[in-house]
Amino acid sequence: METDQLIRTLAADSAYRARPVGMVLALALLAAAPVSMAIFFASLGVRPDLMSAMHNPFFDLKFAVTLALAISAIAVGLHLSRPQASLRGWAWLLLIPAGLLAGGIASEMMLPQRLPMMTRLIGSNSRVCLTAIPLISLPLLAAALIGLRHGAPTRPAVTGAIAGLLSAGLAATLYASHCTDDSPLFVATWYTIGAALVAAIGALAGSRMLRF
Amino acid sequence: MRKREDEWTGLMRSAMAGDSAAYDRLLKSVTPVLRAAARGGLARAGQPVDQSEDIVQDILLAVHLKRHTWDANAPFAPWLFAIARNKLIDSLRRRGRRIFVNIEDFAETLPGEPVTENAPASEVAAQLQSLPTRQREVLQSIAVDSASIKATAAKFSMTEGAVRVALHRALASLTAKVREQ
Numbered sequence: 001m002e003t004d005q006l007i008r009t010l011a012a013d014s015a016y017r018a019r020p021v022g023m024v025l026a027l028a029l030l031a032a033a034p035v036s037m038a039i040f041f042a043s044l045g046v047r048p049d050l051m052s053a054m055h056n057p058f059f060d061l062k063f064a065v066t067l068a069l070a071i072s073a074i075a076v077g078l079h080l081s082r083p084q085a086s087l088r089g090w091a092w093l094l095l096i097p098a099g100l101l102a103g104g105i106a107s108e109m110m111l112p113q114r115l116p117m118m119t120r121l122i123g124s125n126s127r128v129c130l131t132a133i134p135l136i137s138l139p140l141l142a143a144a145l146i147g148l149r150h151g152a153p154t155r156p157a158v159t160g161a162i163a164g165l166l167s168a169g170l171a172a173t174l175y176a177s178h179c180t181d182d183s184p185l186f187v188a189t190w191y192t193i194g195a196a197l198v199a200a201i202g203a204l205a206g207s208r209m210l211r212f
Numbered sequence: 213m214r215k216r217e218d219e220w221t222g223l224m225r226s227a228m229a230g231d232s233a234a235y236d237r238l239l240k241s242v243t244p245v246l247r248a249a250a251r252g253g254l255a256r257a258g259q260p261v262d263q264s265e266d267i268v269q270d271i272l273l274a275v276h277l278k279r280h281t282w283d284a285n286a287p288f289a290p291w292l293f294a295i296a297r298n299k300l301i302d303s304l305r306r307r308g309r310r311i312f313v314n315i316e317d318f319a320e321t322l323p324g325e326p327v328t329e330n331a332p333a334s335e336v337a338a339q340l341q342s343l344p345t346r347q348r349e350v351l352q353s354i355a356v357d358s359a360s361i362k363a364t365a366a367k368f369s370m371t372e373g374a375v376r377v378a379l380h381r382a383l384a385s386l387t388a389k390v391r392e393q
Contacts, residue, residue: 001269001336001337001340001355001356003243003265003268003269003272004240005355005356005358006269006272006273006336006355007236007239007240007243007272008236008354008355008358009351009354009355009379009383010235010239010272010273010276010383011232011233011235011236011239012232012354012360012361012379013276013376013379013380013383014227014230014232014235015230015232015376016376016380017280018277018279018280019280020280021280021281081281082281082282082283082291083278083281083291083294083295083298084290084291084293084294151278151281152274152278152281152295152298154294154295154297154298211302211391212274212277212278212298212391
């Protein structure tokens with residue numbers, strides 16, 4: 001086909017309007033959320049002392065951290081779905097959850113504790129945490145990749161890693177309501193390893209799926 | 213240079229507002245620039261420059277299918293060059309050579325004169341055969357026979373909406389097939 005013919009054809013198709021990337025991403029995540037929730041409720045469920053745990057600020061902090069991770073990763077991911085985008089000026093958004101966590105660790109250090117530091121860090125759920133976060137996040141990761149694929153990311157591996165952080169943030173928000181380890185030290189260690197795992201899977205999948 | 217890029221931005225805004233003539237003019241105006249950059253990239257990678265038309269068509273398809281990621285408040289040229297650079301690197305890599313392309317390659321190029329010696333682009337044409345019959349017929353009617361959507365609809369006794377859908381699907385799957393090669 002001659003290039004002039006192709007141009008004529010593209011102009012004939014100019015009325016077609018694609019949905020914005022943000023909308024496709026939102027729809028995909030909404031479709032995947034019930035799957036992740038089903039996995040969560042079927043295998044773990046919320047902890048029995050949920051109502052009293054909510055009075056513990058360190059329990060609540062877990063949700064602030066995981067939601068901050070999810071929201072900032074959504075913002076960065078949508079930014080990277082434009083072809084000329086780079087991480088510069090945007091990567092700091094991902095420091096918000098880290099900052100919240102650091103603040104939590106600092107305030108826990110200043111309070112008297114019943115358990116020694118290492119005991120709080122190792123906790124009693126680390127293995128569940130490391131399995132649950134990646135498992136719950138997989139449907140969300142697939143959705144995030146489908147959503148971002150609708151954009152034009154020119155850095156597919158980085159964008160895939162961000163999709164991983166996004167889905168890990170959402171998955172960890174669910175998981176946090178099950179986990180009885182509320183110490184920010186536990187969150188900083190095991191949640192981070194879980195999220196990094198999902199980010200690595202996302203980078204790998206993204207480097208294939210997110211090319212256009 | 214700046215004047216040309218401002219003109220592109222204006223044309224693209226009109227195109228996004230539904231002006232297909234502006235879109236046609238815009239694509240015709242960017243093509244020589246893309247062609248010059250593609251030839252430059254091929255030459256530096258030690259590849260025959262007569263493949264540049266494949267790359268140009270690849271870029272045009274990507275521009276078309278990803279134009280919803282352009283922010284109408286931003287200038288068009290940086291977006292276009294980012295898409296073009298990505299496609300050029302991708303094409304050169306598929307041809308088996310790792311190469312780095314400067315964004316300046318696009319900004320600095322003067323519009324190349326229409327090439328006379330270029331071989332007819334084969335990649336897109338080759339993939340035509342693998343499309344479902346109806347999509348291929350619609351695409352050929354519009355591309356090769358220069359029929360309008362309306363005339364194509366009458367020829368195949370389809371609705372205009374169905375022609376539009378078939379055309380868009382054909383373009384999307386052509387792009388996917390070229391990429392998968």
